[in-house]
Amino acid sequence: MSQQVGPMALTPLGDDEQLFRNTIRRFAVEQIGPLVRGMDESQQMDAGLIRKLFELGLMGIEIPEEYGGAGGTFFNAILAVEEISAVDPSVGVMVDVQNTLCINALVRWANEEQKKKYLTRLATDTIGSYALSEASSGSDAFALQTRAVKRGDDYVLNGQKLWITNAKEAGLFIVFATIDPAAGYKGITAFLVEKGAAGFTLGKKEDKLGIRASSTCELIFNDCVVPAAQVLGEPGKGYKIAIETLNEGRIGIGSQMLGLAEGAWGYAAKWAKERKQFGKTLVEFQAMQFQLAEMATEIEAAKLMVYNAARLKDARLDFLKEAAMCKYFTSQVAERVASLAVEIYGGSGFVKDYPVEKLYRDAKIGKIYEGTSFMQLATIAKLTLGKV
Numbered sequence: 001m002s003q004q005v006g007p008m009a010l011t012p013l014g015d016d017e018q019l020f021r022n023t024i025r026r027f028a029v030e031q032i033g034p035l036v037r038g039m040d041e042s043q044q045m046d047a048g049l050i051r052k053l054f055e056l057g058l059m060g061i062e063i064p065e066e067y068g069g070a071g072g073t074f075f076n077a078i079l080a081v082e083e084i085s086a087v088d089p090s091v092g093v094m095v096d097v098q099n100t101l102c103i104n105a106l107v108r109w110a111n112e113e114q115k116k117k118y119l120t121r122l123a124t125d126t127i128g129s130y131a132l133s134e135a136s137s138g139s140d141a142f143a144l145q146t147r148a149v150k151r152g153d154d155y156v157l158n159g160q161k162l163w164i165t166n167a168k169e170a171g172l173f174i175v176f177a178t179i180d181p182a183a184g185y186k187g188i189t190a191f192l193v194e195k196g197a198a199g200f201t202l203g204k205k206e207d208k209l210g211i212r213a214s215s216t217c218e219l220i221f222n223d224c225v226v227p228a229a230q231v232l233g234e235p236g237k238g239y240k241i242a243i244e245t246l247n248e249g250r251i252g253i254g255s256q257m258l259g260l261a262e263g264a265w266g267y268a269a270k271w272a273k274e275r276k277q278f279g280k281t282l283v284e285f286q287a288m289q290f291q292l293a294e295m296a297t298e299i300e301a302a303k304l305m306v307y308n309a310a311r312l313k314d315a316r317l318d319f320l321k322e323a324a325m326c327k328y329f330t331s332q333v334a335e336r337v338a339s340l341a342v343e344i345y346g347g348s349g350f351v352k353d354y355p356v357e358k359l360y361r362d363a364k365i366g367k368i369y370e371g372t373s374f375m376q377l378a379t380i381a382k383l384t385l386g387k388v
Contacts (some may be wrong), residue, residue, distance in 0.1 A: 028087040039213035058125030069120035080228030085259030088215035100252035102128030129170035148177040161219035188238035199224030210361035250327035257334035269342040328376035331366030
């Protein structure tokens with residue numbers, strides 16, 4: 001009688017996953033590491049680095065090979081975001097939005113003509129951006145004011161989008177607008193809008209606290225004509241597209257925050273082993289050992305939540321609750337670990353000459369974008385408590 005093989009543990013990786021992770025880790029340290037401070041200070045992503053991200057296949061991880069992509073899994077994308085974010089969460093979120101939002105939406109909802117046209121570009125040289133948020137629709141994501149009016153074979157878009165990640169570098173935007181305000185969320189429609197489209201311009205670039213190399217801009221649509229063939233999915237299906245894609249994207253943000261926490265812990269542990277006070281290294285003090293141990297425990301719990309949610313997604317099982325939980329918890333852990341890392345460095349942690357100051361600034365966004373912590377808690381409460 002053959003022995004039944006039970007479920008695999010979450011954190012051990014298969015041989016291909018291990019090789020993939022090690023490759024990304026080496027790339028992040030060697031190719032991204034030297035650029036981190038300069039990109040943060042200039043608030044600009046290095047153009048040469050973007051080319052290398054495409055060359056390594058990191059901007060098209062889940063794109064099927066027939067469209068020029070790597071044909072990888074969602075879990076592969078999560079590993080990539082984690083490893084890159086341990087070095088620079090700004091680069092991590094660029095890779096994350098490309099893969100877990102834009103590519104996921106196109107793979108699932110685009111027709112064959114759209115896939116051939118855009119997935120091939122996203123795999124090779126085009127960055128994608130996901131344009132949902134507006135001034136009046138942050139957590140209330142579907143209180144959209146951007147309008148799309150049908151005129152013949154086209155739609156005409158008017159409105160503004162705010163806080164749009166990857167906007168400065170992007171060549172393709174998934175833009176959500178309503179074609180029928182009276183229909184509420186059932187009127188929301190997703191459009192594929194290319195950079196340079198008539199009537200579409202970039203507005204203000206935000207001057208942010210953290211992830212400063214990642215561009216966050218306003219989008220302005222002034223009688224922007226979009227062919228009906230550029231509708232993603234079907235008219236009125238934008239709500240479903242956005243909700244399902246954001247659920248996956250939250251796991252991506254979880255992996256970004258996980259990587260950030262791992263990076264901060266690594267710096268803190270190294271500093272504690274080297275820094276001497278009262279004739280001993282910091283790590284020789286039991287209080288410091290306990291603090292680092294507690295940080296490591298929280299990181300391990302965060303990793304289990306991120307990996308579990310990603311594995312569930314790849315297995316086509318329900319993951320909505322797990323995605324909300326991992327997004328909420330990892331953002332808590334990242335902020336706490338990065339803060340403690342600054343304290344372990346002491347005064348050195350408060351200056352820009354050392355890396356933990358930047359990671360502390362970068363951590364704050366985890367509680368805000370792709371669904372605030374309050375919105376995640378609301379989702380978790382609904383799914384665990386039912387109607388109250």
